Amino acid sequence: MSQAPDNDPTVQPITSTNLNDLENACWHQLASGVEHEHDGFKTMTVATCTNRGADARVVVLRRVDTSHKYVWFHTDARTEKVLQLEAFPTATLLFWDKKRHVQLRLMVETRLHTDDYIADEHWESATERERKLYFSEHVPGTELSAPYPGYPDDVSEKVLSQEANQSARKNFAVIECRVLAMEYLYLSPEGQIRARFQYEPESKMTWLAP
Numbered sequence: 001m002s003q004a005p006d007n008d009p010t011v012q013p014i015t016s017t018n019l020n021d022l023e024n025a026c027w028h029q030l031a032s033g034v035e036h037e038h039d040g041f042k043t044m045t046v047a048t049c050t051n052r053g054a055d056a057r058v059v060v061l062r063r064v065d066t067s068h069k070y071v072w073f074h075t076d077a078r079t080e081k082v083l084q085l086e087a088f089p090t091a092t093l094l095f096w097d098k099k100r101h102v103q104l105r106l107m108v109e110t111r112l113h114t115d116d117y118i119a120d121e122h123w124e125s126a127t128e129r130e131r132k133l134y135f136s137e138h139v140p141g142t143e144l145s146a147p148y149p150g151y152p153d154d155v156s157e158k159v160l161s162q163e164a165n166q167s168a169r170k171n172f173a174v175i176e177c178r179v180l181a182m183e184y185l186y187l188s189p190e191g192q193i194r195a196r197f198q199y200e201p202e203s204k205m206t207w208l209a210p
C-alpha cells in the first residue's frame with residue numbers, strides 16, 4: 001500500500017494503516033493543493049442543492065485551515081451557486097487526485113462573505129489575474145448574442161484603477177466551508193480503502209467498507 005501511485009517517486013501516496021495519520025495526511029495534501037497549480041486537489045467540484053434538485057461545478061480551492069477544518073473558495077456574488085447556497089447552506093466538495101488515486105468528499109456548511117473583513121482580506125490577497133474575473137458587466141449565466149471572455153477589453157487598465165476595482169470588489173464573494181465530515185477513498189491494484197472522519201455533531205473516525 002505504500003508504493004508510489006503510477007510508480008512516480010515524486011508523488012507521495014496518501015495512505016496509512018493508522019486513522020489519525022491518514023487524516024493528517026489528507027489535510028496536509030489539501031493545504032498543499034492550494035499552493036500547487038497542477039496538484040490534484042487544486043480544484044474541486046462543489047455540489048449544491050436547488051429547488052429543482054442538485055447542481056455541481058468545478059471551482060479552485062483557495063485556502064485551507066487544517067487545524068479548525070475549514071476550506072474557502074471564491075466566486076462571483078451574482079452566480080447561481082450563491083443563490084443556491086443562501087437557500088441551502090450545506091454542500092459537498094468533491095476532490096479527485098488522479099496521480100495519487102485518492103477521492104476526498106467533504107460534507108460542509110457554507111457561509112457567504114461579501115462585504116466584510118474576510119472578503120476584503122481575500123480580495124487584497126487575490127492576484128490581478130484572479131481579480132479580472134470580477135470585472136464582468138454581465139451577470140454570470142446571462143444569455144448573450146456573441147461569445148464573451150468574462151471581462152471587458154480594457155480590463156487591464158481597470159484592474160489598476162481604484163474606482164473600477166471597487167466595483168469589481170462588489171462582485172467578489174468568499175465561500176467559507178466548515179467541514180462537518182471528510183470521506184477518503186483510495187483506489188489501488190490491491191483493492192480500495194475507505195474511511196470517514198466526522199467532526200460534527202461529534203468527532204469520530206472509522207474505516208468503511210468501500
Ligand SMILES: Cc1cc2nc3c(=O)[nH]c(=O)nc-3n(C[C@H](O)[C@H](O)[C@H](O)COP(=O)(O)O)c2cc1C
Pocket residue numbers: 043055056057058059060061073074075076079080081082140141
Ligand atoms: C478548472 C475550473 C476552475 C474554476 N474555478 C472557479 C472558481 O474558483 N470560482 C467560480 O466561481 N467558478 C469557477 N469555475 C467556473 C464554474 O465551474 C462555473 O462555471 C461558474 O462558477 C458558474 O457556476 P454556477 O452558475 O453554478 O454558479 C471554474 C471552472 C473550471 C473548469
